Amino acid sequence: EPEVTQTPSHQVTQMGQEVILRCVPISNHLYFYWYRQILGQKVEFLVSFYNNEISEKSEIFDDQFSVERPDGSNFTLKIRSTKLEDSAMYFCASSGQRSSTDTQYFGPGTRLTVL
Amino acid sequence: SQQGEEDPQALSIQEGENATMNCSYKTSINNLQWYRQNSGRGLVHLILIRSNEREKHSGRLRVTLDTSKKSSSLLITASRAADTASYFCAPRVNNFNKFYFGSGTKLNVKP
Numbered sequence: 761e762p763e764v765t766q767t768p769s770h771q772v773t774q775m776g777q778e779v780i781l782r783c784v785p786i787s788n789h790l791y792f793y794w795y796r797q798i799l800g801q802k803v804e805f806l807v808s809f810y811n812n813e814i815s816e817k818s819e820i821f822d823d824q825f826s827v828e829r830p831d832g833s834n835f836t837l838k839i840r841s842t843k844l845e846d847s848a849m850y851f852c853a854s855s856g857q858r859s860s861t862d863t864q865y866f867g868p869g870t871r872l873t874v875l
Numbered sequence: 876s877q878q879g880e881e882d883p884q885a886l887s888i889q890e891g892e893n894a895t896m897n898c899s900y901k902t903s904i905n906n907l908q909w910y911r912q913n914s915g916r917g918l919v920h921l922i923l924i925r926s927n928e929r930e931k932h933s934g935r936l937r938v939t940l941d942t943s944k945k946s947s948s949l950l951i952t953a954s955r956a957a958d959t960a961s962y963f964c965a966p967r968v969n970n971f972n973k974f975y976f977g978s979g980t981k982l983n984v985k986p
Contacts, residue, residue, distance in 0.1 A: 793973065795974075795976075802978055802979075803912075803963070803976040816973055818973075849915070851917055853918075864908075864965075864974065865920060866918040866919070866920070868917040869916065869917045
């Protein structure tokens with residue numbers, strides 16, 4: 761069964777450094793998402809992406825964050841200058857063609873630790 | 876609020892028993908989806924029920940939806956230790972394509 765993959769599984773970085781989290785959505789999916797989960801807290805929506813542009817973003821997704829689909833398979837989340845509070849699990853998700861109301865399939869996540 | 880809220884927050888049962896989790900939401904929905912999350916892992920999609928459906932089955936899972944009460948329930952029959960996880964409902968609000976997740980129900984199935 762097709763699945764969403766994410767790399768790396770764990771990223772450790774120093775405060776102020778830039779990080780790029782990578783995701784390979786399910787091929788032929790057109791809608792892409794990033795969520796995050798701070799340890800012990802809810803899964804929070806960050807951003808959705810369709811047709812090469814952001815379709816929605818939450819208030820968490822400030823100017824430090826950006827997303828990109830640099831080629832036909834990857835979907836990336838960049839944090840420009842990481843803060844301690846960015847430490848969390850970051851989940852990528854994708855959904856299919858029919859409509860934006862289709863099932864979202866989640867990747868296994870990248871654990872980001874900011875020191 | 877567009878998120879679902881799960882109830883109870885925690886549920887502990889013996890293997891073989893049934894587990895029932897409830898979800899309430901506040902707005903009109905297009906569909907409602909249930910997800911499972913094992914500790915520290917990604918969310919796994921379990922089942923989707925559309926707003927015009929009242930009940931749906933998938934293996935040991937049974938989901939009901941009552942749009943008049945804005946509630947849904949997930950029943951896991953003959954539970955197994957491997958069912959131990961957190962379970963989340965995700966109401967899909969019309970014309971919005973993001974999910975708002977609640978705090979989930981943490982299910983512990985004791986062997």
